[in-house]
Amino acid sequence: MKNKRYSIKDIAAANGVSVTTVSFVLNGKAQEKKISEAVTNKILKYAKKINYKPNHTAQSLRTGKSKIIVFMVEDISNYFFAKLARIMEDIAYKKGYKVLFCSHENNDEKSIDLIDLFKDTQIDGYIIIPSPGIKSKIEELIEEGIPVILFDRYFPELDTNYVVVNNKEASYNATRHLIDNKFKNIGFILTDVEQTQMIDRLEGYKEAIFEAGLEENIIKISRQDIHLTDGAKKSSIQGFLEKTPDLDALYFATNYLALSGLKVLNENFPDYINKLGIITFDDLDFFEIYRPSISAVSQPFTEIAQTLMSLMLSLLKNDIKSSPITQIKLKTNLIIRSSSHRDN
Amino acid sequence: MKNKRYSIKDIAAANGVSVTTVSFVLNGKAQEKKISEAVTNKILKYAKKINYKPNHTAQSLRTGKSKIIVFMVEDISNYFFAKLARIMEDIAYKKGYKVLFCSHENNDEKSIDLIDLFKDTQIDGYIIIPSPGIKSKIEELIEEGIPVILFDRYFPELDTNYVVVNNKEASYNATRHLIDNKFKNIGFILTDVEQTQMIDRLEGYKEAIFEAGLEENIIKISRQDIHLTDGAKKSSIQGFLEKTPDLDALYFATNYLALSGLKVLNENFPDYINKLGIITFDDLDFFEIYRPSISAVSQPFTEIAQTLMSLMLSLLKNDIKSSPITQIKLKTNLIIRSSSHRDN
DNA sequence: AATATTAAGTAAATCGATTTAGTAAACATA
């Protein structure tokens, strides 16, 4: 039962032909290369019999293609990214690709380390949520002729492929929704990163607030605090809530901010939570069963994953030089639940 | 700025030495192979100057080692697995390994397909949550001399490395805790898979119930339903709850069962939820902020991930034949929150 | 001075594929 690994050489020897012939046959080039049907069938049959699997590493070395793509996100354990990863995995494997996931925590140094690390390995393509300061690293990849797709956020000055959602519009609508429900003092909680997704969400909020003649209440949580302790995040939010106790609604820019926010509210202002209007960017499973159930801007997982993968696959298939730059903005979904609804 | 990739050959040519010498130097074998310090330094300096990175694929082909390990779970988007993945990723990258994550949804066919797929690629080691029927596939891997570690569950008849938690004891304690809080009619909700983790959790429950002279109430959710629709899961649980409205506590065997259960309760028995004792295996972020906050058996992520990785690294370092079989059972933590507490 | 040892390196095989540039025989054409 010792499963010796067979090579193309073994097949050649066993059938009295050259490795060239075997390679042609196994790559479906028999006709093109004028290999007789008799020989073709013999080889095919034998390969099947011994359950031959080509050595991927050798193929990779020779062809320069690894059939591996990298999917780099902020934190793979975050629901949003994990969910995307799950879907992308399925699509990729079906198409004969493997996916390497990794997390950079929005830290430039870590991003760069990871990308450098991957440069040793043949990587056929990159799907990247960029951390704020890696524009030149992304340019470097592109210059090397490797397919790159940014997503979630992008660099406006850089002409790259990207897939994002309509952050500004979605944010405007979410804020508008609170306003329509008679909330007058709406706090927007975001992080201090200067990246497109945040900026656009902030702009959407501002626009809606301005249009309604209301006052802005912006809470910026320091980026450093985000990935360090949960405590730091909480205490920032708590500090803010204590200073502005007249807020009647909170709008969180991401799901992890909402989680921290809910914790703070729960621990310190348990009664407040039911009167407050609450809405957040990124839907979570449990927002549906929380009480009050939490309204959320939901990003279309499946659509994002499919768009990313099909764009990547087309970049991989066609010559990168001849491929047009593709920039896609997908629509989000505002899911209205009880936390943002008011009857009066 | 065209970043041509340098090879060992380029270094050799530029320095008037052979590739052999370069290889020796770059692999730290200069002294052992009696390469003069002058030449050694010249090569090292040049390699650094051009930022030489060895071609990983070529190394892999020659050495038979890929520095890639596979981490195969039920569903990478599940919080428990995603969290583990995040930690393992960090450890692995620090040690020069990359991790390929994949999900089999406890489906044997899918598991086998995935393993076969990986066989083409050089994979140095596998960390696997086994689906029920892949014992022989696991044996196959082991016979080929590839390091394999099972975790979360295992095959009792198979003498392999594994890392699990003390399911039975934890389950006993969780049930005991409900009993101590005067709950008398405790329902245990689990899936119908016949795998060690489930069986042990069931046994722990039974033992505690028997010891207290109470009656068993076991709800088995069909495995097929689990990964299909959320609806199916919910309707099973709902059906059960309607049939036995006299339950005063629920104990869920996994976090996804608890999520479905809470949904059902919320939609159909909103008042019931506060009187009910609730406890679940696997802690989730939001169980802490749910109201009532949900008690849970918490698995030690960091410890599990570290144990898995350090075991794997030691298997990879030492000769697999001389390595002893290691079987580790880690301790869980019972986190008591308001959902399982009763004052009377 | 003859031999043994060490120092400092290199040529070439190898891993397992793909691919280019052939060749020999069979057949067709003028």
Added chain:
DNA sequence: TATGTTTACTAAATCGATTTACTTAATATT
């Protein structure tokens, strides 16, 4: 019959490392 084409296949180079088995010159030993 001589030449051109086509068929059916193969030798050898190549991808970029690692590693074994030398080689040559210098130094040490008896």
